[in-house]
Amino acid sequence: MTARSLCFALVLSGVCVCALGSRDHSSLFGGAYIYHKSADVDHFERKLQSSVIASAQSSTSLMDASPAVALNGDAVTVSWSDIPCDKHCFIGVYAPSTSDDNDPLDFVPFTNVTSSGAHTFVVLNLGVAYQFRIIRANDDKMVRLAASNTVTFKRGVNEPLHGRLALTNNIEEMRVMWTSRDPSPGQVQVGLVSGQYVSFFESSSETYSSSDLCGPPANIVAAMRFRDPGHAHKALIKGLKPNTRYFYRYGSNVQGWSDEYSFVSAPLVGEQSVPTRFVIYGDMGVEGPPGSAMTMQRLSADIFHPEDQNGHGGVDAGLPVQLVVHIGDLGYSLSRAFVWDQWLTMIQPVSTAVPYMVTIGNHEYDHLSGAAKDPSGVGLGFHPSWGNFEDDSTGECGVPVLKRFHMPDNGFSVWWYSFDYGMVHFTMFSTEHDFSPNSAQYRWLEKDLAAVDRSRTPWVVLGGHRAMYCSVKADDDYVVAEHMQELLEDLLHKYKVDLALWGHYHSYERTCPVYKNKCVGDETDLKATIHMVVGAAGVELDYPQWYGKEWSAFRAIEFGYPRITAINATTLHWEYVLNTNYSVIDDLWIHKQDPRVTVNSPTVLRDTEVHITSDSAFQLLLASVSLLGLFVCAVVLQTYRRKRRSILSGYASLTTDRSS
Numbered sequence: 179m180t181a182r183s184l185c186f187a188l189v190l191s192g193v194c195v196c197a198l199g200s201r202d203h204s205s206l207f208g209g210a211y212i213y214h215k216s217a218d219v220d221h222f223e224r225k226l227q228s229s230v231i232a233s234a235q236s237s238t239s240l241m242d243a244s245p246a247v248a249l250n251g252d253a254v255t256v257s258w259s260d261i262p263c264d265k266h267c268f269i270g271v272y273a274p275s276t277s278d279d280n281d282p283l284d285f286v287p288f289t290n291v292t293s294s295g296a297h298t299f300v301v302l303n304l305g306v307a308y309q310f311r312i313i314r315a316n317d318d319k320m321v322r323l324a325a326s327n328t329v330t331f332k333r334g335v336n337e338p339l340h341g342r343l344a345l346t347n348n349i350e351e352m353r354v355m356w357t358s359r360d361p362s363p364g365q366v367q368v369g370l371v372s373g374q375y376v377s378f379f380e381s382s383s384e385t386y387s388s389s390d391l392c393g394p395p396a397n398i399v400a401a402m403r404f405r406d407p408g409h410a411h412k413a414l415i416k417g418l419k420p421n422t423r424y425f426y427r428y429g430s431n432v433q434g435w436s437d438e439y440s441f442v443s444a445p446l447v448g449e450q451s452v453p454t455r456f457v458i459y460g461d462m463g464v465e466g467p468p469g470s471a472m473t474m475q476r477l478s479a480d481i482f483h484p485e486d487q488n489g490h491g492g493v494d495a496g497l498p499v500q501l502v503v504h505i506g507d508l509g510y511s512l513s514r515a516f517v518w519d520q521w522l523t524m525i526q527p528v529s530t531a532v533p534y535m536v537t538i539g540n541h542e543y544d545h546l547s548g549a550a551k552d553p554s555g556v557g558l559g560f561h562p563s564w565g566n567f568e569d570d571s572t573g574e575c576g577v578p579v580l581k582r583f584h585m586p587d588n589g590f591s592v593w594w595y596s597f598d599y600g601m602v603h604f605t606m607f608s609t610e611h612d613f614s615p616n617s618a619q620y621r622w623l624e625k626d627l628a629a630v631d632r633s634r635t636p637w638v639v640l641g642g643h644r645a646m647y648c649s650v651k652a653d654d655d656y657v658v659a660e661h662m663q664e665l666l667e668d669l670l671h672k673y674k675v676d677l678a679l680w681g682h683y684h685s686y687e688r689t690c691p692v693y694k695n696k697c698v699g700d701e702t703d704l705k706a707t708i709h710m711v712v713g714a715a716g717v718e719l720d721y722p723q724w725y726g727k728e729w730s731a732f733r734a735i736e737f738g739y740p741r742i743t744a745i746n747a748t749t750l751h752w753e754y755v756l757n758t759n760y761s762v763i764d765d766l767w768i769h770k771q772d773p774r775v776t777v778n779s780p781t782v783l784r785d786t787e788v789h790i791t792s793d794s795a796f797q798l799l800l801a802s803v804s805l806l807g808l809f810v811c812a813v814v815l816q817t818y819r820r821k822r823r824s825i826l827s828g829y830a831s832l833t834t835d836r837s838s
Contacts, residue, residue: 180518183229191746193522200716223402226280226315228312228730230231232352243310243326250303250339251523254329256310257296261323266316266427269297275328279320282311283401283516285624297603302519305335305359305408311354336360337438338411338429340522340582342529345501347446347586352533352802354429356436357408357522361563366413368590370439371811380538381413386581394546396573398514405515410582421452429559439747440501447598448634453494454600454744456501458641460539460681463510464520464719470736473755474524475685479760480741481531494743494751501599503606505681506539506643508579510717512574523838532729533605536583538576538592539643539681544568544577553580554593560612564661566654567610601744603635605675609644609682614665627673632773636747638675640707645680647709649730651723652769655682667693670707675772676750678742680711685720686754688732688764697729704770710752712740723727748772 222799241258246253256269270282277283283304286297301308307327314321331337336359344353352364361383366374388404391397397404413426418424425444429435445452457477462470477499479486486500528534546569549557553576561567581594585606589595594607605626613619630638644655646662670678671693690697691706698706714737722735737757744750748771754764 200223200782217575222285226282238598241312241324241326241835242266242308243308243329243451245329246327247332248301249332250301250337251397252301253306254297254299254301257294258324259294261293261312263312263314263323264316267312267314269325270313271299272309272311273301273304274306277401279311281324281401284394288312290740293367293385301329301331302516302523303331303333303335303339303605304405304516304519305702315781324804329339333434336433338364338433339444339526340519340529341428341436341439342522342528343531344443344535344584345533345586345599346414346445347588347597349420349447350416350418350422352441352443352514353412353584354381354415354419354426354428354707355410355412355582356381357410357519357582358383358429358433359406359408359462360430360433361409361476362430362432364411364413364428364433366415366426366428368415368423368424368426370422372440375425375427377417379413379715383409383411386577386579390551390553390577391573392545392551392575392577393569393573396500396515396571400514403524403662403744405511407515407518407578407581412584421449423507441531441533444533445500445600447600449600450746451598451648452590452639453485453497454459454501455494455497455499456503456599456602456742457499457739458503458639458679458742459712459715459739460505460643461527461684461717462504462715463507463519463565464517464524465522465716465718467716468557468757470524470580472737473715474528476755476760477739480755481528481648492683492694493745499532499741501535502528502768503535503537503604503641505537505679505712506609507541507681507713507717508536509540509647510541511574513574513580518578521583531760534584535597535604536579536592536604537594537641537643538579538610540567540610541569542569542571542574542579543608545573546571548575551577552574553577554590554611556611556714560610562614562661565658577586590619594622601635601747602637602639603630604639604641606641609642609662613662618732620665620669624669624673628647629673630673631680636773637677637750638673640670640675640678642678644682645709645711645713646678647692647729647735648680648685648687648711649725649727650683650685650687650711650720651725652683656725663695674773676704676709676768677742678707678709679713680709682713683713684717684741685711686732686734686736687711687730688752688766692729694800695727695729701766701768704768708768710740734763736763738763759807785809791822826833 209578243254245254262772269287271284273283310326311322312324314323336357338358340357342355346353364381366379368377369375373749379655385407388397388399395403422445423440425438426438427436427438444506480499484496487496509517511517583592585592586595586597593611596605607619607623611619644658647661648659649734689709691699691704693706719735724733738755741753741755750768752766752768753762756763
């Protein structure tokens, strides 16, 4: 791969700072992201809509954007001089470059205005040219003070972008997904040697329009809202050998070709000669260090330079991360469609190297309108009286994530599914759909957990967005957690789920092994599920106030992510890695009895209480009688042997006497 600067400063707020990285993954996203709050965007949008566009002001002002030809994710420096502006001015980003002045893609307000200056932006290949303008918006009137030259893209409007991998339920397969403006079939080219491709797999594609979304503001056609998302391509690689590195690229002669990437295929299910290492997190967004940008930098190091891991050592030291699971609240587009492009560009160095599995969160799915357009077919979705399930997707209702990601087909699309990887069975479910007993999801969940073969996958990990256990002070979310415990906890305990990982709270917390709000033993002999909240992957952190629950074993309001390693059938290593300095602040070794010599119990054991059914009592009695019978037989046999030896001894004496 060519080493080039990947400057990724997202134009998402009042200040934009360049974030430098490189294609060799050595220093990804080292700068800062800035993020607009939804209220800021809404206020600015209303101001633009209420303003009248005046004629461009005649000026000798100069404005320049450089370079004029860029690659996706490149930094573009915009400079200006002699601008007669004040606090009512802003720099507008216009894509396409022909957009009206009141229809920018994004904006940066002027603060500490000077007549001359420079600002660094990142440009994403949205299939159109960019232009930058300085606009004065005052007294309900907009005046263009200056405009830059246009910026176009070296690889053309159809460039294949946003590569991402996903597992299926067959270890001989890997799904490759990407985005292009071109709908015609593309191709994934694969080989065991870099640059030598011997297998070819064709893609299909699909897209969506504003009319497919459930409601406003997501379905409003405007540069800042809905825009053409391009076409999501998906190709399925088949015939892979387990645990083998493959090189690949994707695209076509029409789209152009991506850079070359590589991945290691899945290990044999149940393989215990090599530990299984993975990462799970939620709530990322597109913010700067120490948020999501730094998460990607640290995670990239875990994948490409595992020798640099700053852990506490152990048999798993230096192992690369093999798999990433993102449990909802992905990019936080919040009706701003181009944020999907930003987030997918940000994760691409990771998502092209290891499988990137996703579930939905409230910000991808929850909606209060457009019931007939719900892509999961359940109307307005799950809105129990005790919940706070509102319009958090701002009208998207899951359509963008469904079109962009294809998860394993053994459940219900991207909403809920499961897969095996190495020694671990992963079960992903939707906290945004009905999970009460007798619901379709609950029935599937029980069937999935009951079918786990512990001889092959001794560890079971459950992932969902909203948390079942979390002690951050948030009353409405805590009510949801209590109902999740009431509806789901017995099921998890019955089937001995080892770890349950959640997001939604922007914090980190780990419980003791817990059941019914009580600790059950400890991690040295696991007897109940350990719950982890891992929603600190990038967006603004929660406030540090806690309820003080006895089951809360470790808490932190720190950006970071968990690095988890299944060592063998009885040992798992848990590490929580800080973004700020790459250190491990929570290091836990979890042990349990070998599940290969035990089976799932059909009854639920609560604390020290033991339930014996009539069938089991009869079987116990039968076993006791059998043992007693064996004992009597042994005694009789021993007596017979003694008498036989005595008779034979007497007979021998008699024979001797006669011979003499």
